[in-house]
Amino acid sequence: MTNNVSAQSVDTSTLVELLRYRAIHQPEQHAYTFLRQGESGDAHLTYGELDRQAMAIAALLQSRDAVGKPALLLHPPGLEYIAAFFGCLYAGTIAVPAYPPRSARTMPRIQAIVADTQAKMVLSTAEALSDLQRCFAHLPEMESLEWVTTNTIPAHLADEWRKPELDRDSLAFLQYTSGSTALPKGVMITHGNLLHNLWLMKQHCEQTSESHMVSWLPPYHDMGLIGGILFPLYEGFPSTLMSPLAFLQQPFRWLQAISNSGATISVAPNFAYDLCNRKITAEQRATLDLSRWTLIANGAEPIRDETMKRFVETFAACGSVLRPIL
Template sequence: MTAEKKTLYDYLTEDNTVRYEAIDSENTVVDELTSQTLREQSLRLAAALRKVAQPGDRVIIPPLEGLDFERAFFATIGAGMIAVPLPKMPQVASNKLRRVESVLGDCDAKVIISSDEEASLVMEKTGIVNVDPALARADDAEEPMEPVERDPDEIVLLQYTSGSTGDPKGVEISQANLIINQQEMGARCEVKPTTDIVCWLPSYHDMGLCSMVILPLLTGARVVKIPTGDFIRRPLLWLEAMSGREDVWSAAPDFAYRNCLQALQRASSFSVDLSGWRFAGNASEPVRESTMRNFEKAMAPFGFPSTAFHPGYGLAESTVCVSVNPPDTGRTVLYCDPEKLAQGSVVEVDPSSDKAPIVGCGRPIPDSDVVIMDPDKDVILGENQVGELCVAGRSNARGYWKKPELSQQTFGTRVNGRSYLRTGDIAFIREGEIFICSRKKDLIIFGGENYFPSDVEGDVSERVPELSRAVIAAFQESNGDVIVAFESPADVEEEEELERLCREVIRAASRSYPGKLHAVALRRGLIPRTTSGKVQRSRCRDMLADGSITPSCMWPERK
């Protein structure tokens, strides 16, 4: 049976080796599963699901304790239903409830798998049936049912993504998408049965779900799962969980590495052995060369290999992974003329020229045909030309749930007989490697040329020491002015100090952008981000415009 004809349950075998392991904040194992036990328990829970819903129904799965998410995910597939991972249910009075309700309405969910009291209150309000995940392993649990037979190309997962520029959309992902994408990523990253996948990413994040659930199933590796909240409270737990392991694969967004650096500075004592961290993936948000350089320097005394960092690129619309380089290949860093980039071409300059670096995100995995197209035409551009990154291949989802027009716009471009996904990311390819510049909708236009907000943000991060790890968002207003919003440090509150920071931000940003600039200081946590941590520039612009967020300082002030 070929990989694309298999289902995920074909990989849940009689193997009694522990493949899934959950730890707590003390690095103690609190839950574990073999493939055989996961199969049996998930099919017990599937039987409970079939009592309240039918094949094809949508099932909400929020973050759950231990390995209950894994049990719930496979139970949903075994019952013939569609999994809809979501963040922790907000309080009934929370503003975040509106987004949850919009997702629930969009997918017309019938069931939630949760034991959380708050989730029960929310579901009571919406009328959705609640199933307790404990039914998977209760003494009086249902007898395991046989998994429902289904075509591997049928939808098993709705991956809701708000993206960095738009409203939440449910990406329709099949078992074939998951299997092909994660097998190819696992092969590229050389993930093997001897590998430990150490992960803290939330289960509703596409990279988190695939890393914690699908990748270990297909490669035979063991996953070591850290509660997301424990990592947020104590980032060094992530490094401690890897300590002393001989073959570690772990990936996270750029901010996670910065959080570890901050935590290390605060730590009175810290000792780990990171020599086995063979593959440190960096993806899901803009990759900063400064972050990786600083992390390598700080972690070198703990054995962190200089070849471990591997930036990658992916998106939910192509399951998760599009490109990444294999282990032991150093990352590529380019220094480019920003004026030439604005004109659509790539011209390298000397690294000593003080230009902002652009980090390569690896070569496409084998099944992904990646090209650069004219953002406004169905025309493929050549190497070293800047345009919209487009992907063809079996990892591509088939569309967005109940959004046929948007699906056609995003997934329906046909060139040379192939269907391409338009990612909305502006990029270029050099010697087969992908380099991301910006989001198409975030482009800043001045004098008929394109400028990239990531360049502006990168200059501010690099050249204003107090903001080296701050959240920064650069965007253009309707009058053409560009705003650089930043979250100011907690210890900077005086108006004079905030104005000084604003002036430094303008000075740094003017290196990348020649037009009119305003700097806006905001309190921490005010710049909106997606569930995966990406800055939502257009939403930040709109919230400033309608007064939803109030600046602590703006310079120069509006006249």
């Protein structure tokens, strides 16, 4: 389906209004595709489907007295995470995205976030629930947390959703630092903060409603969430996503997804371009068509000019006409 509704015609003060606009005017437009194992794209969401899922999740959160309160999101990367994030926004609940803990070793970060936010509710998927609860089992301070599996919420609850009273100054989510060198620190992000950031990205990235994003970045903070998920929504073009692990296991999957989808924009930290330079073979490069990929962004860690020059030179034979943004 051709998307003729550009972001220029969308005047909104919150992300809830933005998604509602897309759902009303472009209900059948593909919004997000998630590549399972980084390759097969059998999971899709349209704007209309995302809107209904967000309303159902929001209605449940509103019925649990979660309006204006923080909720920890511990979803693995995927479409369920996107629906849960917007479900929080639709409810007026403060989303607190975080990496799902993989073992007891990674629990101190989660404990610090729960202590800092005083969150009483954790959102995740039914498939991830048992592993998460195992990680939380020996932590007495976590026993009172309420668990909600967002992908099992009945769809008909969407009819019970009540639009929250939000404006540009309303808090959308809390973004926490990694906690690798100190306790994680939270930053309060409002709807106005996000919309201004997205407007600035629009000015610099020069994408249109005919563009396409590919991202493997973790969807829990700025580059993955704002760049890979929210910016495509703002501009009204689709985004193809995969998990960070899928990329790390086989870097070729990232460029293969760009080739297969005809993506025009993708972002990553410097190490990702270095991995592609070193790991993708000449035989694999011969299968790629990167002729629509015109904008490449590098950030989140020190940027090495030689890495980017080598990347552009190495993949020029794939039809690439990349314009780097560093």
